[in-house]
Amino acid sequence: MKVSSFKWLFGRNSEFWPTNMKTGMWAWVGHRLTGLVLVAYVFLHLAFISTASIGEGGSSFDALMETTSKPLFVAMDFLLVIVVIYHAMNGFRVVLFDLGVGIRRQKLVFLAAMAVSAVLIVGGLLAIWHLVFPNGGA
Amino acid sequence: MTEGEIPIKVQRFDPTADKLPYWQTFNVKLKPGMTVLDALFEVLNHQDGTLGFRFCCRAGVCGSCAMVIGGKTRLACETQMSQFMGKGDLMISPLPHQKVVKDLAVDYTHFFDRIKKVKPYLVGKEPYPEKEFIQLPKERTPINEPIDCILCGSCTSACTMAWTNSDYLGPAALMKSYRFLVDTRDSIPEQRMDIVESESGVWRCHTQFNCVEVCPKKLNPTEAIQRMKIKAVKRKLFGKRALKK
Amino acid sequence: MSEQIVATSKVAGTWAWFLQRLSAILLVIFLGIHLYAAHFMGVSAETGDEPLLSYEEVSLRLDQVLYIVVDYGMLSMVLLHGLNGLRTVMLDFDMFVRRRKLVDVGLWVVGIATMIWGIVILWPFITG
Numbered sequence: 478m479k480v481s482s483f484k485w486l487f488g489r490n491s492e493f494w495p496t497n498m499k500t501g502m503w504a505w506v507g508h509r510l511t512g513l514v515l516v517a518y519v520f521l522h523l524a525f526i527s528t529a530s531i532g533e534g535g536s537s538f539d540a541l542m543e544t545t546s547k548p549l550f551v552a553m554d555f556l557l558v559i560v561v562i563y564h565a566m567n568g569f570r571v572v573l574f575d576l577g578v579g580i581r582r583q584k585l586v587f588l589a590a591m592a593v594s595a596v597l598i599v600g601g602l603l604a605i606w607h608l609v610f611p612n613g614g615a
Numbered sequence: 616m617t618e619g620e621i622p623i624k625v626q627r628f629d630p631t632a633d634k635l636p637y638w639q640t641f642n643v644k645l646k647p648g649m650t651v652l653d654a655l656f657e658v659l660n661h662q663d664g665t666l667g668f669r670f671c672c673r674a675g676v677c678g679s680c681a682m683v684i685g686g687k688t689r690l691a692c693e694t695q696m697s698q699f700m701g702k703g704d705l706m707i708s709p710l711p712h713q714k715v716v717k718d719l720a721v722d723y724t725h726f727f728d729r730i731k732k733v734k735p736y737l738v739g740k741e742p743y744p745e746k747e748f749i750q751l752p753k754e755r756t757p758i759n760e761p762i763d764c765i766l767c768g769s770c771t772s773a774c775t776m777a778w779t780n781s782d783y784l785g786p787a788a789l790m791k792s793y794r795f796l797v798d799t800r801d802s803i804p805e806q807r808m809d810i811v812e813s814e815s816g817v818w819r820c821h822t823q824f825n826c827v828e829v830c831p832k833k834l835n836p837t838e839a840i841q842r843m844k845i846k847a848v849k850r851k852l853f854g855k856r857a858l859k860k
Numbered sequence: 861m862s863e864q865i866v867a868t869s870k871v872a873g874t875w876a877w878f879l880q881r882l883s884a885i886l887l888v889i890f891l892g893i894h895l896y897a898a899h900f901m902g903v904s905a906e907t908g909d910e911p912l913l914s915y916e917e918v919s920l921r922l923d924q925v926l927y928i929v930v931d932y933g934m935l936s937m938v939l940l941h942g943l944n945g946l947r948t949v950m951l952d953f954d955m956f957v958r959r960r961k962l963v964d965v966g967l968w969v970v971g972i973a974t975m976i977w978g979i980v981i982l983w984p985f986i987t988g
Contacts, residue, residue, distance in 0.1 A: 501824025502775075509821075509949065516942040523974065527981045538915040561891070568884050574822050575881060577845060580838045583824055608899055779953045814951055814960065818873040821948075844877065851874045 500584045504567055511564040518557060551609055558601040566594040620644050621699055623654060625666065626708035628715050636715070639663075640704065645696055651684055651707065652691040655719075667717030678767030681831065682719050683708045688769045688829040710772035726768045729784050733792035733810055740802040748800040761794035761839055763832050770826030770836050782815035786826035786836035789817060793839035796846070804858045812847045820844075872964070876944055883941040890934035897927060919985040928986060935978045943967045 525545070529538040544550070570590040573579050579586040620642040628636035641662050643654045652670055659666045671677040673692045680691040684707050685699060691707075699705045713721035739748060764787060771777045771785035784792075792811050795801045811817050817840050826836040850858060898918075921927050950956035950963050 499824070499828050501822060501828070505821055505823045512942075512945050513949070516946060519938050519942055520974070523978060523981060527977065538918070542914070565888055565891075571822055572881055572884065574837075574841055575844060577841060580841055581835065583822075583827075583837075604899075776952050780951070780957055781954055782957055783952075812874055814873045815957070816873070818877050818948075819952060847874050848878050851878070 500587050504570070504587050507563060508567045508571070511560045511567075514560050515564060518560075546609060551605065554605055555602060558605065559598055562594045562597045562601060566590045566597070617642075617644075621654070621696060622704050623658070624704045624706050625655075625658070625718065626706075627666075627718050628709075629667075629717055630715060636708075638706075643696070645700060649696040650692055651689075651694045651696060651705075652680055654696050655691060655707075666719075668719035675831070676765060678765035681710060681767035681769045681772075683711060688773060688831070690767065690831045693831065710768060712778040713768070713772050721768070721772075723768060725781065726766075726771055726785070726787070729771070729788040730766065730791055733784060733788045734803070734807065735788075735791045735795070737795060737798065737801055738803045739800055750799060754799045757797040758794050760834055761790050763834060764790055764794070765832060766791075767831060769829045769831060773825040773829040775823065775825070776819045776821065780815065780819055783819040784811065784816055786820070786840065789820070789843065790834065790836040790839040793843055796843065805855065808843075808847060808850060808858065811843050812850075817843050817847065876947065879940060880944050880948070883937045883944070887934070887937050887941055890930060890937060893930050894934055897921060897930070915985075922982065922985045928982075931982060932979065936975060939971045939974055943971050 525541065529541040567587075567590055570583075570586050573586060574583070622640050622642050624638045624640050626636050627633070627639050641658045643649075643657050646653070649657075652668075652673060655666065655668050659668075668682070668691070669679045670692065671679040675690050675693040678690070681688060682691055683689075684691065684694055685702075685705055688710065696705075707719065709715050709719045709721045714725075716722050766787060768787065770790075771787050774783075774786055777783050777785040789811060792807055796804055796807050796811075801807075820837065820840045822837055822841070824837055827834075830836070846858065922931070944967075947963060947967055951960065956963050
């Protein structure tokens with residue numbers, strides 16, 4: 478029996494993933510992916526504001542703000558909040574390890590970081606909701 | 616398969632003959648106290664004489680028989696077969712992302728090259744004492760753990776940065792370096808720091824903790840690497856006295 | 861011994877790592893101020909019925925030196941952290957380790973160019 482590429486990727490004895498993909502590895506994968514997303518976002522953010530700022534006047538900036546409050550952009554903002562908070566909280570966990578704190582209890586530290594992010598994400602989403610619908614929703 | 620037998624699925628690969636690795640199933644009758652290494656011997660002696668695997672001490676000291684057993688990196692000589700009874704096929708494959716010499720034996724050349732780069736030997740302080748270097752118990756404490764490393768290669772084979780960056784020293788070599796760095800008898804901490812502080816040294820560690828998960832000796836290479844990172848930054852900020860022991 | 865791909869730098873790694881942590885902490889602070897100032901301060905936030913940012917409001921805010929410092933400081937930290945992070949990602953792979961000088965120079969060029977772009981973007985708000 479040959480090893481299929483599917484098994485090579487996802488099988489129990491996968492050659493592709495580390496054989497013990499556990500907490501720390503998942504945290505790192507998430508950190509790296511969110512980091513790359515955020516770098517892309519920064520350039521997108523600059524590009525968006527530059528369309529309203531370079532060469533034109535105030536009306537185009539207001540128009541841009543009008544566009545970015547459409548549901549699609551608000552949904553993207555929701556995702557952005559999740560990504561930023563995950564990256565920040567996991568980054569905080571990494572900084573703790575760099576200070577020599579909690580290395581032996583990395584799984585507990587990860588759970589704590591994720592608990593804090595969950596609270597912050599809920600808070601962030603409520604804040605966006607409040608901004609988009611200042612009169613209490615609907 | 617009859618009663619009392621465990622089906623073991625071994626990844627076979629002969630680089631001179633095969634294009635791709637393939638899995639082969641053997642049925643091994645469970646005996647009391649049988650380890651995975653015993654089971655492999657059972658196969659080698661009675662079923663297929665061409666099976667290749669590496670072993671030496673059979674007691675978890677030499678670090679020759681590290682392989683992936685049931686989806687987890689373990690030492691074959693220290694893993695009991697009885698725990699896999701009735702759990703379906705037991706998958707056995709070589710250490711991941713290593714060059715396979717034959718079946719379960721992988722090529723350790725690159726692994727030991729990385730170890731050699733960190734000067735894995737004690738450079739004593741001169742003048743040498745007549746008998747031995749005297750150490751207090753509390754001076755010995757920091758090296759109690761890293762000295763237990765048996766160089767089985769599990770950690771470096773589980774580290775994704777060691778897969779993709781062949782220059783990266785890897786957890787085993789870095790912990791070896793740490794072991795001599797914190798040794799009070801050693802006299803070249805500056806040189807050791809210069810080696811581990813390079814781009815392919817400690818800075819490639821992103822605290823994935825894969826090495827900690829797989830270590831059969833329950834050591835913590837990540838902690839050693841983190842301590843060396845702190846030492847490196849202190850040395851850059853405060854100069855040489857940061858390395859004083 | 862197998863060949864070593866490249867004689868690696870003994871300086872950049874430590875500072876890159878240290879600045880990455882430093883900029884991370886600064887970024888969290890800047891991000892808090894940036895978001896609060898952009899969305900929860902000013903006239904529209906008080907009246908409550910106009911949630912959008914307006915041009916006048918932003919340029920009013922950017923007349924204050926504090927917010928100019930915050931915005932440009934944040935941009936420089938974002939670029940430091942983001943591009944340094946990209947460098948870390950790249951140096952995990954052999955193909956980029958072999959071209960480490962190119963990676964470093966390329967990221968510096970991208971960083972400085974983006975910084976100038978960012979300064980130009982905010983200029984109308986500061987002067988206007």
